[in-house]
Amino acid sequence: MTRRLLPVLLAAALLGGCGVPVDDEPRRVQPPPGGFPTPAGTATAEPDGRVDEPLCFVRGDGLAVATRRFDGLPDVDAHLQHLLAGPDGAERDRGLATALPGTVAVAGASLTGAVATVDVRQAGEETGRNDEVLAFGQIVCTLTQRPDVDSVAFRRDGQPLEVPRADGNVSALPLTAADYRPLLGR
Incomplete structure (x- = not known):
């Protein structure tokens, strides 16, 4: 019995000595070189103060993100105006x-x-367009990529506006990028 117990005790003693040594006092840890990654889908500042401004545009029958560089993150209305100006060359x-x-x-x-x-006016009848889901998706996906925006609500004449989501349902509640996820990256 002692012969069988001896290897088990010897293994336990050896394994008990493995691990990280304990210091008597806290010690300073050096951070790894380079910056820390930021979550995808957020406007980020670079060391030179310039920021990425994500804009969602249409590609085919879906949405795709383009990133432009600016000296600082514009306010929500200016960001929306950049989107409304459309894609550059x-x-x-x-x-x-x-x-x-x-x-x-x-x-x-x-x-x-x-x-x-987002305040919306009545669109003219002469437009001939019927891709409202993509249009509202562009706005929601663009603005919710900002670090200060979690959701987007729409209103017309001061009243909540029901807008279409990617699943075909309409909602007057604030929307998130998840409401248009099926359209992203097509």
Whole structure:
């Protein structure tokens, strides 16, 4: 019995000595070189103060993100105005377009807490466009990529506006990028 117990005790003693040594006092730890990664889908500041401004445009029948560089993150309304201006030449060369002009007439945007509210006017009847899901998806996906925006609400004449989600349902509640996830990256 002692012969069988001896190897077990010897193994336990050897394994008990393994591990990280304990210091008597706390010691300083050096951070790894380089910056720490930031979550995907957020505007980020670089050491030179410039930031990435994500904008969601249309590619085919889905949404794709383009990133532009600015000296600082604009306010919510200015960010929305950059989206409304549409893709630039290089973005158009990459196959990006917009569904916004003629589909959704945006009057402006404001931020209350982490909810961006977009004021929408009645679009003209002569537009001939029917891709409202993509248009509202562009706005929601663009604004919710900001670090200060969690969701986007829409209103017309001061009243909550029901807008289409990617699943075909309409909602007057604040929307998130998850409501348009099936359209992203197509």
